[in-house]
Amino acid sequence: RRVGVMISGRGSNLKALHAASQAEDSPYSIVMVVSDNAAAPGLDWATENGIPTFATSADDGREGFEHRIHAALEGMKVEAIALAGFMRILSPEFVARWQGRIVNIHPSLLPKYPGLDTHARAIAAGDEVAGATVHVVTDKVDDGPIIGTAEVPVEAGDTPETLAARVLEAEHELYPQALAHWLTR
Numbered sequence: 080r081r082v083g084v085m086i087s088g089r090g091s092n093l094k095a096l097h098a099a100s101q102a103e104d105s106p107y108s109i110v111m112v113v114s115d116n117a118a119a120p121g122l123d124w125a126t127e128n129g130i131p132t133f134a135t136s137a138d139d140g141r142e143g144f145e146h147r148i149h150a151a152l153e154g155m156k157v158e159a160i161a162l163a164g165f166m167r168i169l170s171p172e173f174v175a176r177w178q179g180r181i182v183n184i185h186p187s188l189l190p191k192y193p194g195l196d197t198h199a200r201a202i203a204a205g206d207e208v209a210g211a212t213v214h215v216v217t218d219k220v221d222d223g224p225i226i227g228t229a230e231v232p233v234e235a236g237d238t239p240e241t242l243a244a245r246v247l248e249a250e251h252e253l254y255p256q257a258l259a260h261w262l263t264r
């Protein structure tokens with residue numbers, strides 16, 4: 080399957096998805112990386128690795144922004160979209176156009192802690208277990224059918240940063256597996 084990855088920043092999940100896609104039996108390849116942020120470090124990495132990129136700003140409004148992204152993805156014959164640290168909410172219209180073909184990774188055990196600051200919230204709640212969730216995107220934020228989860232312990236003395244690092248490592252294992260599983264369902 081031809082997968083487009085959408086990022087806003089560092090792109091460590093993009094790298095993990097790409098690394099797994101190099102396996103001979105991978106059911107997907109990453110054919111394009113899209114960003115709302117032309118300065119996203121993940122875009123430079125993609126370029127260095129020969130993956131076509133498309134960056135466009137949402138400054139002129141979401142409709143035009145999404146229209147340009149849609150056209151770019153169609154131009155590359157993208158079949159499914161993996162959101163990987165893409166920090167914008169997609170409109171119901173965009174989600175409908177890609178109905179059932181967008182997945183996201185979120186750094187909490189959904190339905191706990193949709194939105195931002197998930198690690199600080201897990202620590203504040205005294206949770207003993209944290210983790211990440213891969214889910215199909217619907218027009219509700221951080222909602223939709225769950226494809227896979229990964230759990231990590233919350234350790235004594237954890238800060239949001241130390242917990243984030245532990246969860247991120249688990250994300251890098253989880254996302255390629257969950258994506259591959261979902262694409263071959």
Ligand code: GRF
Nearest residue numbers: 089090091092164184185186
């Ligand atoms: C990850 O924690 C992901 O779960 C969240 O944003 C972060 C992106 O990190 N949605 P990276 O850009 O993949 O390194």
